[in-house]
Amino acid sequence: MQLRWDAVTIDCRDPEVLAEFWSALLDVEVRGRWQQYVGLYPAGPGMPRLVLQQTDDPRPAKNTLHLDLHVPSLADLPAAVERAVGLGATLVAAVEQDGQTWRTLADPEGNVFCLVAD
16 A cells, blocks of 8 residues: 655644635635635645644643745845745744755745755
8 A cells, every 4th residue: 555645734823824824824725714724836746735634622731743945046045035034934043054044934824945055
């Protein structure tokens, strides 16, 4: 049996607000809505899609999983961060470690993700 990666699902309070943020950030459209879910189209062929699931469960203090989104180069990183912040993200940390540079951000509900320079 071969498994196929279909989606990454983010639990959230307001899937419509997060769908607006993530669809703008990833430059994709909303694929559909069903009950407590809002699904986005994949960012490219063979890539997983993002699904936002409304839940009233308490939010953990820290994500146990986060997305790393790569930008083409170190020179592109400031503009990518500025764009994400303009869409509603918050800059959490600027990191340079072992020759890698990335910025940790949080989406409008506090879900952490990274923008990484290739």
